[in-house]
Amino acid sequence: MANPPRTRAAALAATALLLTSALAGCGEDDPGDEDLTTQELSWKDCPAPSQAQGGGGSPSPLPDDGAWQCATMKAPRDWREPKGDTIGIELIRVKAVGDANRRIGSLIFNFGGPGASGVTTLPSAAEGYEKLRTRYDLVSFDPRGVGRSEPVLCENDQQLDASLQQDGTPDDAAERTELLDGTKEFNAACEKNSKEMLPHVRTTDAARDLDLMRQVLGDDKLHYFGISYGTELGGVYAHLFPKNVGRAVFDAVVDPTKNPEQNSLAQAGGFQLALDNFAEDCTSKAEGCPIGDTPQDVKDRIAKLLKDLDSKPIQGIFPRELTQTAATSGILAALYSKDFWEYLTQGLVEAYDGDGGTLMLLADSNNGRRENGEYSNLIPANVSINCADQKPRYTAGYVERRLPAFRAASNLFGDYMAWAMVGCTDWSVAGAADHPDVSAPGSAPILVVGNTGDPATPYEGARSMVQALGKGVGVELTYKGQGHGAYNSKNKCVQDAVNGYLLDGKVPTAGSVCS
Structure with missing residues (x-):
């Protein structure tokens, strides 16, 4: 994977704080003059x-x-x-x-x-x-x-499950404040629990x-x-x-x-292209496409689903609900490989009937979550490495001014990719460069x-x-x-x-x- 989108659904993954010290690596306090x-x-x-x-x-x-x-x-x-x-x-x-x-x-x-x-x-x-x-x-x-x-350790599993219910594509001031506050809390947890490693x-x-x-x-x-x-x-x-x-x-x-913004914008266009190809493929099959009659119909129905989920989530994997953000994350996960397109089709068919289980499973795979509720440290590490590498720090105001460009690249994924850019804003370590x-x-x-x-x-x-x-x-x-x-x-x-x-x-x- 490459620099996965970092909204609350994809950026704020966590791993339990009760990991043993052995899991944290085999550090030595005094290597002396050893030639490694x-x-x-x-x-x-x-x-x-x-x-x-x-x-x-x-x-x-x-x-x-x-x-x-x-x-x-x-x-x-x-x-x-x-x-x-x-x-x-x-x-x-x-x-x-x-x-x-x-x-x-x-x-x-x-x-x-x-x-x-x-x-x-x-x-x-x-x-x-x-x-x-x-x-x-x-x-x-x-x-x-x-x-x-x-x-790198940040929030615990329960905190992350709660974070994933938040809206990663805010539509108003209250949702924007919630996103920014949640991001700040996650970043502070990373500093608290992994301060020595972050630089x-x-x-x-x-x-x-x-x-x-x-x-x-x-x-x-x-x-x-x-x-x-x-x-x-x-x-x-x-x-x-x-x-x-x-x-x-x-x-x-x-x-x-x-730079990070340019890469995020390119990814918005890249995933939109993959969605276009998925819709073309589904509707070209002789047996018919169960999620739309034409490529545009497929995309229109997905857009409507995401819009509806923004105000009224559906049942996901109990007790969690499938929100707009989780559904977007699941769709993106399935677009990584043509091998997953059949699962995307299945997940959409189920979601249109009110069952968000498959799309949530796809989102969980994107976020490093196992069925037992435990998360790997995939996304804490992703955020930490990216924020240490990348010099730009984007504000909410800047993101809002750039939303039209992201929406032009993808009306479905543009907001999601754009708001991901605030993930490093309150990071405790300065970024190294605009690009490698x-x-x-x-x-x-x-x-x-x-x-x-x-x-x-x-x-x-x-x-x-x-x-x-x-x-x-x-x-x-x-x-x-x-x-x-x-x-x-x-x-x-x-x-x-x-x-x-x-x-x-x-x-x-x-x-x-x-x-």
Whole structure:
């Protein structure tokens, strides 16, 4: 995922305050003069994911009995004081298969967010990257502030459930005050519960962790697969350590040249495009579309549903109601992938009959909420990283002046995306920059893959990334498809190009197109 919309429904996720100190990471108070680059990792069977990681059971072995192993890497809490206190960065790996003499090294994945746990995501996604195991150990990690890597803690689960009933798209002064007060309370809770970590979760910090990881894993170069926000992290790494870049792929590319407002505006247009495509697809089916007769009818009915929910929520998952904001969050979650369109159709059919359960399930997945009511720290981490990275602080008055532009991009999602911009206004840590610096002269080629139908990271971001990386670095590959990302679409053309580069070093022709 890439910088998910941060309204009260999507920004103010929480994790319980009663997490044990062990879950908060493996910090050391006195590392002395230890050279962290020479540390030896102690790989063990992976435990069940913590609540902050999303809960659930321990990862199952891959079909070839590939066992998952986890370890904790020490990293400086503050990279400006590399000999100071350390934190633990949680890693997971499955070893390469096949001829050991052909092993290239480790291929490190970041799946996005920011705020997603790589330790839980990689096992669930690994079968889609199985071919890459023929020459790489597949490795991922919880970035600092995420999961088991000193997770940022804010409000508790009960407070969050209450927050999610608030209106994230205020229509009057009272609703606006409620939104701003709620945002201020959430941000204050983050400062109260995670004050020591908040200044140290910037993407530049995570990039330095990546270079330490490279060395600790024994690789001369960083071989990397970044998806969504992972492309921004990869770009920042390439800027800081251009000579250390090995074979790298950026898929579902964040535009590094846009400020937060510009990215939010682009996302509003991207999700509107995905909704247009969903409506076209539904109404083109021979068996008919149960949620509208024409694409415009589908969108009109969704707009009416959201308008009605603003004043009269319907039953969601007891005891919670499906509000306008929760329904919008659920719709957006389903638009991330064409695979979810059938669930969106189902959820809309049910909602028109007064049952908001499916749309609420989709919203819960977007917010990191499990059926037992526990939240991962996906969104606290997302807010913390974004607010530490992004310099602009948008006021309510500014957002109101920009609403016409957002509504022009999407009449359904514009308000939702615009009001998300107030999330960092009262943040306790100053933001670093308007946008990340990814210029990387001297770097090895980086394969940059853009999807023309990507809602969360619109296609134009891939070309911007190529240009920002600099001449001779970024190599653009276009996929004419739907959904967030290209490699996970299973398109043979895309996978052959990516596999050929990562496994054999074959750089595709710049400007290649797959459909």
